[in-house]
Amino acid sequence: MLFSTAMLPSLALAWLDQDNTITAFIDGFLITLLGGFLLWAPCAGAHSELRIRDGFFVTSLFWLVLGTFGAAPLWLAPDLGLTLPAAIFESISGLTTTGATVLVGLDELPRSLLLYRQLLQWLGGIGIIVVAMAILPMLGVGGMALYRAETPGPSKDNKLTPRISGTALALFYVYITLTLACALAYYLAGMNSFDAIGHAFSTVAIGGFSTHDASMGYFNNDSILWISSLFMGIAAINFGLHFFAWKHKSLKGYASDPETGFFLLCLTASIVVTCLILLATKTLDPQESVVHGVFQAVSMATTTGFTTTDFSSWPTFLPMMLILFSFIGGCVGSTGGGLKVMRVLLIVKQGLREMRQLIHPQAIIPLRVGGRRVDAAIVSAVWSFFAVYVIAFLMILLLLMAMGLDFLSAFSAVAASLNNLGPGLGDVSANYSTVSDHTKLVLAFTMLLGRLEVFTLLVLFTPMFWRR
Numbered sequence: 001m002l003f004s005t006a007m008l009p010s011l012a013l014a015w016l017d018q019d020n021t022i023t024a025f026i027d028g029f030l031i032t033l034l035g036g037f038l039l040w041a042p043c044a045g046a047h048s049e050l051r052i053r054d055g056f057f058v059t060s061l062f063w064l065v066l067g068t069f070g071a072a073p074l075w076l077a078p079d080l081g082l083t084l085p086a087a088i089f090e091s092i093s094g095l096t097t098t099g100a101t102v103l104v105g106l107d108e109l110p111r112s113l114l115l116y117r118q119l120l121q122w123l124g125g126i127g128i129i130v131v132a133m134a135i136l137p138m139l140g141v142g143g144m145a146l147y148r149a150e151t152p153g154p155s156k157d158n159k160l161t162p163r164i165s166g167t168a169l170a171l172f173y174v175y176i177t178l179t180l181a182c183a184l185a186y187y188l189a190g191m192n193s194f195d196a197i198g199h200a201f202s203t204v205a206i207g208g209f210s211t212h213d214a215s216m217g218y219f220n221n222d223s224i225l226w227i228s229s230l231f232m233g234i235a236a237i238n239f240g241l242h243f244f245a246w247k248h249k250s251l252k253g254y255a256s257d258p259e260t261g262f263f264l265l266c267l268t269a270s271i272v273v274t275c276l277i278l279l280a281t282k283t284l285d286p287q288e289s290v291v292h293g294v295f296q297a298v299s300m301a302t303t304t305g306f307t308t309t310d311f312s313s314w315p316t317f318l319p320m321m322l323i324l325f326s327f328i329g330g331c332v333g334s335t336g337g338g339l340k341v342m343r344v345l346l347i348v349k350q351g352l353r354e355m356r357q358l359i360h361p362q363a364i365i366p367l368r369v370g371g372r373r374v375d376a377a378i379v380s381a382v383w384s385f386f387a388v389y390v391i392a393f394l395m396i397l398l399l400l401m402a403m404g405l406d407f408l409s410a411f412s413a414v415a416a417s418l419n420n421l422g423p424g425l426g427d428v429s430a431n432y433s434t435v436s437d438h439t440k441l442v443l444a445f446t447m448l449l450g451r452l453e454v455f456t457l458l459v460l461f462t463p464m465f466w467r468r
Contacts, residue, residue: 001036003066004029006123007073007116014112021077021112028072035069053465059131060457063124063448067092070120077113085437085444092444094120096451097128097335099208099305099422102433102440106213111194114211118198125205125335126175128451129239130168174242179204182231189223203231206335208305208422216295217308222287225295228306233267236302236330258370259331263341270297270325274318281315301325303337305422312429319425323412326419337420337450339389345369346382388454393418396446403439413439417446 011025050058068088074080075087082090086102093100094117106114183200187193195211202209212218216228234242237260241253254260275293278284284292292308299306300322312319328344330336346369353367367374393414400410409426413435416424427434432443449457459465 001033001040003069003123004032004036006070006119007032009119010073010112010116013115014110017111019110019112020079021073021110024073024076024078025112025116027076028069031072032069056456056459056465060448060452060460062127062131063092063095063451067095067444067448070095073116074113079109079113083437085440086433089432089440089444090117091120092447093422094207094209095124095127096420096447097121097124097202097205097207097337098417098420098447098451099202100416100424100428100443100447101209101422101431104213104431104433106211107218114198115194117209118201118207118211121205121207121209122179122201125207125235126172128205128335129171129175129333170243171239174239174246175204177246178231178234178242182227185227185231186224189227190221191219191224195219199228200231203228203304203306204235204335206232206235206302206304206330206337206420208299210306215307222291225291225308229295229298232298232302232304232306236334236336237263238331238333239335240333256370259342259345262345263328263331266325266328266341266344267298267301270301270322273297273321277316277318278314283315296322297325300421301328303329303419303421305416307423310429311423312425323415323421323425326415326421329419339386339419340453343382343385346374346379347386349374350379350383385454388458389418392449392454392458396442399442400439403436403442405435405439413443414446417443418450420447420450 007025007029011022011029014021014025068091071084071087071091074090075082075084080087080103082102089100090102092098099121103109179200182203183196186196186199191199198211199216201207208215210216210218216225237254238257241257241260244253245251271294274297275290278289278293279286283289295306295308296311298304300311303326311322327338329338329340332340332342346367349367349369353365356365357363367376367379396414396418397410400413401407405413406426409424409428412424412426413428413432416422416428423429432440435443
């Protein structure tokens with residue numbers, strides 16, 4: 001019922017512009033409100049405590065149910081002419097901040113529909129942060145649970161404040177402050193107010209939806225690209241660190257956090273390689289090579305998915321490298337997708353530890369991150385997550401190839417969906433309008449799988465979950 005109010009700003013804009021989406025948003029609002037009421041009414045008097053199983057179920061349904069109901073205005077809008085699977089794909093892509101789209105001709109669409117897509121990503125972004133930092137750690141899964149290894153981080157008990165409601169409110173303050181700052185910066189750099197607000201929504205959410213077909217390339221403004229790169233990088237860092245930096249008026253937390261350091265190292269490597277290849281191959285002139293190289297590397301590495309040019313046509317291995325960097329993704333407790341930087345850091349350190357162990361088989365070599373010892377159970381959990389992630393990737397890849405996609409298109413589509421990235425290569429480099437409805441539904445499930453960090457969703461498919 002609360003989510004239905006997300007359609008009201010677009011309804012107000014549709015009424016103001018007198019476009020033909022008014023009925024679609026009214027019907028979508030009423031369908032969602034009534035659906036929520038029918039689900040709430042029978043349980044209105046219940047006050048039982050949530051169990052761990054309930055937590056998994058509610059967390060998974062958060063994106064599944066809202067993503068499905070959120071598709072209503074998109075499905076009913078006469079300007080779009082979407083099938084129901086396509087509308088669900090677009091809605092889930094927005095809420096999971098994936099940014100993959102089936103829409104073409106964005107520049108001609110009513111502002112109400114464009115605002116709704118951007119707002120979906122913004123709401124999905126704050127939902128991701130709250131669930132990642134306040135809910136999933138309680139269930140023993142998710143990236144923030146890694147901080148139980150006593151590694152330097154925002155908090156040893158994963159809470160910013162004693163109560164979950166306080167944690168959610170603190171995160172919301174940080175989130176909305178970053179959004180307002182980003183929107184103001186975009187406006188001062190040359191965007192109109194509508195584009196500035198819309199792109200601030202998708203930048204801070206690391207979503208990638210744009211109000212124009214050419215994405216950020218539409219503005220042809222280097223200042224806007226630098227601003228976007230900065231805020232994408234900020235949004236990909238643990239929001240717990242942002243909160244403590246704000247609360248204590250100090251940047252020391254970033255400097256002492258090993259995950260942030262490793263993230264910046266990976267980001268720098270991606271930027272340097274991208275810019276050097278563009279310069280060496282003379283794909284762009286020197287200034288454009290730097291500006292577009294930095295922007296595109298940051299956009300892909302943070303799993304945002306904004307574009308300025310058709311990066312899939314860039315030379316040599318660059319397009320595939322940028323896709324592969326999205327597997328690292330953002331830091332835990334951020335709006336970024338992918339494996340999460342902390343997991344990749346632990347995998348790298350465990351690999352180096354094993355090589356040292358081969359040289360000194362009798363030595364006891366503990367795994368340390370930031371000078372602190374990491375428990376073996378944490379390392380085991382990370383490897384288990386990585387294994388399930390890879391297996392899920394390969395199974396979905398084979399399924400898409402069986403549905404008719406070529407290897408490059410299927411590989412990039414799965415990577416873009418599972419990592420919540422958005423743009424792909426081959427047949428899905430521009431958008432996903434050409435793939436079948438069945439493929440769209442498979443990719444929508446893949447987005448949910450990636451956003452819920454695999455285990456949270458897959459556990460619902462195990463028989464033991466449903467046993468008393």
